[in-house]
Each structure stands twice: as C-alpha cells, then as structure tokens.
Amino acid sequence: GAVVSQHPSWVICKSGTSVKIECRSLDFQATTMFWYRQFPKQSLMLMATSNEGSKATYEQGVEKDKFLINHASLTLSTLTVTSAHPEDSSFYICSARAPGRAGAGELFFGEGSRLTVL
Amino acid sequence: AQTVTQSQPEMSVQEAETVTLSCTYDTSESDYYLFWYKQPPSRQMILVIRQEAYKQQNATENRFSVNFQKAAKSFSLKISDSQLGDAAMYFCAYRGNNNDMRFGAGTRLTVKP
Numbered sequence: 260g261a262v263v264s265q266h267p268s269w270v271i272c273k274s275g276t277s278v279k280i281e282c283r284s285l286d287f288q289a290t291t292m293f294w295y296r297q298f299p300k301q302s303l304m305l306m307a308t309s310n311e312g313s314k315a316t317y318e319q320g321v322e323k324d325k326f327l328i329n330h331a332s333l334t335l336s337t338l339t340v341t342s343a344h345p346e347d348s349s350f351y352i353c354s355a356r357a358p359g360r361a362g363a364g365e366l367f368f369g370e371g372s373r374l375t376v377l
Numbered sequence: 378a379q380t381v382t383q384s385q386p387e388m389s390v391q392e393a394e395t396v397t398l399s400c401t402y403d404t405s406e407s408d409y410y411l412f413w414y415k416q417p418p419s420r421q422m423i424l425v426i427r428q429e430a431y432k433q434q435n436a437t438e439n440r441f442s443v444n445f446q447k448a449a450k451s452f453s454l455k456i457s458d459s460q461l462g463d464a465a466m467y468f469c470a471y472r473g474n475n476n477d478m479r480f481g482a483g484t485r486l487t488v489k490p
Contacts (some may be wrong), residue, residue: 377391
C-alpha cells in the first residue's frame with residue numbers, strides 16, 4: 260500500500276517558538292495532502308487542504324497565519340506552527356490520496372506528530 | 378456541509394462475540410465514499426473497510442462487514458468473532474467530491490477476555 264511518513268513523531272518546544280512538521284509520500288506522488296488535528300480523546304478535525312504548487316485551503320476557524328502550510332513538491336508538505344502556545348499542543352496527522360487509486364477513495368495517513376508546547 | 382455522527386462514545390464486547398458500531402451521515406451528494414478507520418493506542422490510522430455509495434452490495438473484509446443503508450444515510454460496522462486486538466477507537470468517515478475526509482466523533486471499543 261501507499262506509505263505516508265511524518266517527522267518528527269513528537270516534539271516539545273517553548274512557547275513563542277515555531278515548529279515545522281513534515282509529511283512525505285514515500286512511494287507515490289501526492290498533488291493533494293490534508294492536515295488534521297486531534298485533541299486527546301477526540302476526533303480528527305480537518306485543518307487545511309494542501310495543494311502542490313498553490314496556496315493551501317484552510318477550514319473555517321483555522322488561522323492561516325499561525326498554521327503555515329507549504330506543499331513545495333509532489334512528495335512533501337510541511338506544516339509550521341508559528342509562535343506556538345500551550346493551546347497549540349495537540350496531535351497533528353497528515354494524509355494523502357495516491358493517484359491512480361481514485362476509485363478506492365482511500366486516504367493514507369502518516370503516523371502523526373505529537374506537539375507539546377511548554 | 379457533510380456531517381458524520383457516531384452516537385456511541387463507548388462500546389464493549391466479549392471476546393469471540395459480535396458487536397455493531399453505528400454511524401449516520403448527512404449529505405446532499407449522490408456519489409461518495411464511506412470508511413471505517415481504526416486508531417489503536419499508537420494513534421496510526423488504519424483502514425478497516427470502505428464502501429462506495431454507488432454499490433448496493435455491503436462491503437466485507439474477513440470479520441468486518443458493513444450495513445450500508447443509503448436512503449437512511451446509515452453505515453454501521455459489524456465485527457464478528459471479536460478479538461483482543463480489535464480494541465481501539467473506531468472512526469466512521471465520509472469522503473465526497475471535495476476529496477477531503479470528514480470523521481465522526483469516534484467509538485471506543487473495549488474487548489473483554
């Protein structure tokens with residue numbers, strides 16, 4: 260199956276700093292990737308859709324200046340949490356759809372990245 | 378906007394027994410996909426089963442099967458012969474024409490030995 264990898268798997272940072280999370284499709288090219296946020300014991304909430312070569316599309320209520328998304332290539336999307344605060348602490352998960360598998364409709368998920376802001 | 382509702386925050390089943398997890402959704406689209414994902418403590422999302430809306434036949438994957446009722450917008454998951462390894466959070470998900478995926482609140486399944 261298609262493989263999506265995230266890095267780092269966990270990160271601890273000080274309040275006010277910026278943190279970058281990478282999402283890579285290892286064996287396929289992804290024109291579109293999705294970023295989700297998951298609070299403890301809650302569901303996955305879509306934050307934004309990352310489009311290769313163009314601006315990301317953010318969901319209502321998500322601050323685009325705080326959560327910077329860059330989809331610079333067909334295999335890499337990055338999420339940068341700028342000026343992080345404790346309330347940004349969460350589990351961030353990326354996903355992608357593998358081209359050629361449009362009929363399956365399935366999204367492949369990364370392992371997730373746990374961010375803790377002190 | 379599409380919404381996915383899972384009305385059972387927690388469910389419990391005895392090992393080797395059968396359990397059904399409920400899911401309903403709301404959409405105005407006619408063509409879409411429905412999924413059940415499993416999230417164990419590792420937090421990795423694992424696809425359990427998928428259903429294309431245009432298919433009337435219910436999907437099955439070994440011990441996992443669904444009851445897809447398109448008119449009622451219902452998509453329940455049945456787990457037969459439950460195993461200890463089935464314990465996890467289960468999320469029902471909808472994917473429509475926008476290609477993004479929307480998730481229900483989840484159901485925590487406990488399997489008792």
